[in-house]
Amino acid sequence: ITLVQYAFQGYWNAQAFQIAIRPGGERVLARVLTYLVCALCGAGLVVTCFARPVIALLAPPSYSAAAALVPLVCAAYILFAVSAYFQTIFFVKKRTGSDAVLNGMGAVVALAGYALLIPRYGLWGAAAATFLAFAFNTAVAAIWSRRFIAVPFELGRLATVTLPAV
DSSP states (O other): HHHHHHHHHHHHHHHHHHHHTTTTTHHHHHHHHHHHHHHHHHHHHHHHHHHHHHHHHHHHHHOOOOOOOGGHHHHHHHHHHHHHHHHHHHHHHHHHHHHHHHHHHHHHHHHHHHHHHHHHTHHHHHHHHHHHHHHHHHHHHHHHTTOOOOOOHHHHHHHHHHHHHH
């Protein structure tokens, strides 16, 4: 999932500036988000489907239970990538301070989640805390970025892409 995100982000960070300033740029930003989520969900499904056989092939049998964590970790990294998409808008609008504040807040959420969940739930706590921190960052980035560019989300299409993956 991170490979998909980095391939996208490397290109997107250069293009977003030009797209955001042109007429109708908000609609293009929305469409790009929809396609990004589609690609990320597809990657997440592939990783999840092949996790068990790949773990069985590469690791000793004692690691086989780790496959159960894969869907949650994939979902977390999909959220991480979507958050990075929204954070690009901060840079487009020269609001880099928003990015720094958001990352600081996300780190606090992550540390609190790790401190509270890992001692009680172990690996599941770590995965859940990561998911919660990335979900927090995504939600806040989506809300804050709308102050700078009101992207008209394609909610129906996003749901059509996301719900089957969930």
